[in-house]
Amino acid sequence: xxxxxxxxxxxxxxxxxxxxxxxxxxxxxxxxxxxxxxxxxxxxxxxxxxxxxxxxxxxxxxxxxxxxxxxxxxxxxxxxxxxxxxxxxxxxxxxxxxxxxxxxxxxxxxxxxxxxxxxxxxxxxxxxxxxxxxxxxxxxxxxxxxxxxxxxxxxxxxxxxxxxxxxxxxxxxxxxxxxxxxxxxxxxxxxxxxxxxxxxxxxxxxxxxxxxxxxxxxxxxxxxxxxxxxxxxxxxxxxxxxxxxxxxxxxxxxxxxxxxxxxxxxxxxxxxxxxxxxxxxxxxxxxxxxxxxxxxxxxxxxxxxxxxxxxxxxxxxxxxxxxxxxxxxxxxxxxxxxxxxxxxxxxxxxxxxxxxxxxxxxx
Amino acid sequence: xxxxxxxxxxxxxxxxxxxxxxxxxxxxxxxxxxxxxxxxxxxxxxxxxxxxxxxxxxxxxxxxxxxxxxxxxxxxxxxxxxxxxxxxxxxxxxxxxxxxxxxxxxxxxxxxxxxxxxxxxxxxxxxxxxxxxxxxxxxxxxxxxxxxxxxxxxxxxxxxxxxxxxxxxxxxxxxxxxxxxxxxxxxxxxxxxxxxxxxxxxxxxxxxxxxxxxxxxxxxxxxxxxxxxxxxxxxxxxxxxxxxxxxxxxxxxxxxxxxxxxxxxxxxxxxxxxxxxxxxxxxxxxxxxxxxxxxxxxxxxxxxxxxxxxxxxxxxxxxxxxxxxxxxxxxxxxxxxxxxxxxxxxxxxxxxxxxxxxxxxxx
Numbered sequence: 001x002x003x004x005x006x007x008x009x010x011x012x013x014x015x016x017x018x019x020x021x022x023x024x025x026x027x028x029x030x031x032x033x034x035x036x037x038x039x040x041x042x043x044x045x046x047x048x049x050x051x052x053x054x055x056x057x058x059x060x061x062x063x064x065x066x067x068x069x070x071x072x073x074x075x076x077x078x079x080x081x082x083x084x085x086x087x088x089x090x091x092x093x094x095x096x097x098x099x100x101x102x103x104x105x106x107x108x109x110x111x112x113x114x115x116x117x118x119x120x121x122x123x124x125x126x127x128x129x130x131x132x133x134x135x136x137x138x139x140x141x142x143x144x145x146x147x148x149x150x151x152x153x154x155x156x157x158x159x160x161x162x163x164x165x166x167x168x169x170x171x172x173x174x175x176x177x178x179x180x181x182x183x184x185x186x187x188x189x190x191x192x193x194x195x196x197x198x199x200x201x202x203x204x205x206x207x208x209x210x211x212x213x214x215x216x217x218x219x220x221x222x223x224x225x226x227x228x229x230x231x232x233x234x235x236x237x238x239x240x241x242x243x244x245x246x247x248x249x250x251x252x253x254x255x256x257x258x259x260x261x262x263x264x265x266x267x268x269x270x271x272x273x274x275x276x277x278x279x280x281x282x283x284x285x286x287x288x289x290x291x292x293x294x295x296x297x298x299x300x301x302x303x304x305x306x307x308x309x310x311x312x313x314x315x316x317x318x319x320x321x322x323x324x325x326x327x328x329x330x331x332x333x334x335x336x337x338x339x340x341x342x343x344x345x346x347x348x349x350x351x352x353x354x355x356x357x358x359x360x361x362x363x
Numbered sequence: 364x365x366x367x368x369x370x371x372x373x374x375x376x377x378x379x380x381x382x383x384x385x386x387x388x389x390x391x392x393x394x395x396x397x398x399x400x401x402x403x404x405x406x407x408x409x410x411x412x413x414x415x416x417x418x419x420x421x422x423x424x425x426x427x428x429x430x431x432x433x434x435x436x437x438x439x440x441x442x443x444x445x446x447x448x449x450x451x452x453x454x455x456x457x458x459x460x461x462x463x464x465x466x467x468x469x470x471x472x473x474x475x476x477x478x479x480x481x482x483x484x485x486x487x488x489x490x491x492x493x494x495x496x497x498x499x500x501x502x503x504x505x506x507x508x509x510x511x512x513x514x515x516x517x518x519x520x521x522x523x524x525x526x527x528x529x530x531x532x533x534x535x536x537x538x539x540x541x542x543x544x545x546x547x548x549x550x551x552x553x554x555x556x557x558x559x560x561x562x563x564x565x566x567x568x569x570x571x572x573x574x575x576x577x578x579x580x581x582x583x584x585x586x587x588x589x590x591x592x593x594x595x596x597x598x599x600x601x602x603x604x605x606x607x608x609x610x611x612x613x614x615x616x617x618x619x620x621x622x623x624x625x626x627x628x629x630x631x632x633x634x635x636x637x638x639x640x641x642x643x644x645x646x647x648x649x650x651x652x653x654x655x656x657x658x659x660x661x662x663x664x665x666x667x668x669x670x671x672x673x674x675x676x677x678x679x680x681x682x683x684x685x686x687x688x689x690x691x692x693x694x695x696x697x698x699x700x701x702x703x704x705x706x707x708x709x710x711x712x713x714x715x716x717x718x719x720x721x722x723x724x725x726x
Contacts, residue, residue, distance in 0.1 A: 322700070
């Protein structure tokens with residue numbers, strides 16, 4: 001499986017700066033989704049490290065997070081050295097985070113090849129994942145490519161961006177040229193994409209040489225790049241954190257997809273046929289939970305009379321359901337959530353409302 | 364309002380031996396419904412005492428309950444003397460309880476007139492209630508009558524027994540002769556009853572002289588009566604509690620309605636047009652709770668996004684609802700209930716299941 005010569009240059013940058021408000025009240029300001037065990041087996045960030053460890057040693061795994069979450073991240077994954085945890089002073093979407101992380105990778109190894117991946121997804125077939133990532137990394141090493149991972153769609157989802165694949169350039173490793181990117185579509189467009197067969201979900205995982213990444217940022221986000229250059233010169237010096245803080249105030253808040261990848265002319269895509277889920281809301285997390293014969297998924301104890309299709313997270317106390325259907329129930333010490341299953345995405349809205357009301361105690 | 368001569372002979376017997384499993388998990392084996400504040404203002408038993416106090420002094424109010432609940436009853440209503448709390452060694456339905464209570468009333472006053480009433484109902488117009496009860500008591504004093512209270516039906520309820528009223532014998536006090544009693548009907552029969560206009564819900568409240576009550580029991584439940592005679596001779600003696608225990612083992616478990624009142628030839632009915640609810644399940648209790656503009660009734664704090672018609676009892680922690688409809692949610696320290704509103708009656712079934720599983724800790 002391993003391609004000669006690149007193994008020692010592989011780095012991972014795990015993006016762990018999100019909040020995951022759709023998992024409220026389990027997720028909180030100081031307890032974001034990636035630091036939770038919401039799939040029922042292990043904390044998501046730990047799982048991502050376990051996932052990547054067989055191909056990239058711990059010493060070459062970096063975690064991009066916010067300064068406010070850095071301590072919690074460190075406590076959660078003590079095996080990662082403090083130096084490898086990159087704390088952003090401000091949330092500015094993914095382009096500044098990835099740009100800054102790339103500088104730290106480049107400092108360690110100018111010939112580095114980076115795997116950038118979220119901290120909060122679920123991969124079923126880990127071996128296949130390793131194969132595809134290694135193939136992508138090899139491809140990235142052969143030129144100035146941004147290699148994305150596209151997920152074969154399981155349905156006309158409107159919650160993902162889509163990648164339109166062009167020419168198949170490596171049949172064994174299912175690597176394609178990329179024709180175009182599409183923002184989250186409406187349902188009819190999504191159906192057309194899925195029927196067409198050459199559209200994939202954008203997983204947010206991508207691979208590039210550190211040097212390629214910086215060159216692409218220089219090309220498409222020159223303002224941000226000028227600040228990255230300043231950070232680069234400050235690294236390891238007294239002024240480092242001051243410069244980073246200043247840079248974060250100034251850099252444009254934009255996603256790496258929208259700001260760089262979708263504009264780049266050197267994008268490839270590896271088909272991520274390894275069973276992927278973004279663990280985006282309670283129903284997707286609950287896919288991995290125990291179930292009763294009425295298709296209720298639960299963590300904790302369920303007492304059921306004629307209830308079905310419910311999702312119950314209540315590790316501390318039993319939950320009795322009578323005639324309940326299609327509900328998400330999340331029990332916390334200080335607040336209880338009951339949500340219609342089809343409204344799971346709107347938990348995020350509820351959190352916005354609570355924020356606007358200054359309900360910090362339960363946020 | 365007061366009728367001369369009977370006031371000093373009025374006694375109340377409050378029936379407080381039930382469990383109220385339809386209010387689980389708020390109600391528990393050692394915390395039955397009548398000892399709970401489920402209407403949001405006051406504990407039901409306390410409310411019933413407050414209700415009756417203006418017409419019957421505390422010293423003439425007796426409470427029939429189970430021995431196992433007697434201590435909790437005493438703690439809840441310390442103003443009632445221990446001697447007035449009659450603890451049954453076994454639950455044997457209402458006929459033995461009322462028979463035994465009548466003996467204690469008779470001992471205090473052989474000319475007593477008893478108001479027998481449940482501990483767990485809700486009366487809106489207290490003054491009207493007092494008027495109707497006093498009229499019924501006066502009527503009871505004029506002969507050997509069992510005077511029931513019939514509630515003008517608000518709809519074709521199938522959960523109540525019905526009283527068919529005959530001749531109006533006192534227009535001012537809306538007192539009727541009773542033609543017949545009907546067990547809980549099916550829906551079509553209930554509709555016919557309501558349309559006919561002379562059918563009333565059986566409230567479980569009735570009034571009779573103690574002597575009349577005992578004579579009627581002697582007539583229709585002679586086996587029970589023989590044991591009541593033995594209890595009567597034991598009262599105040601060392602053997603009292605032993606005889607009561609023996610009698611309870613032997614007496615027939617039967618309701619006073621089915622065993623006596625429905626068979627009696629001397630039954631009258633006063634129309635109970637004072638706003639009555641039996642507080643029989645969460646939706647009927649929640650009628651008296653605060654409501655938001657989406658018709659959610661709640662005790663505790665509700666955080667609502669697009670939810671309606673829910674009933675939320677959670678005094679200790681806020682409950683957030685997203686797109687929830689027609690649910691009953693009851694939060695307790697050791698268990699949580701989520702029930703479809705229309706299935707509220709089936710909470711009782713759930714409790715039966717838990718009993719059969721030996722889940723005593725949460726019962």
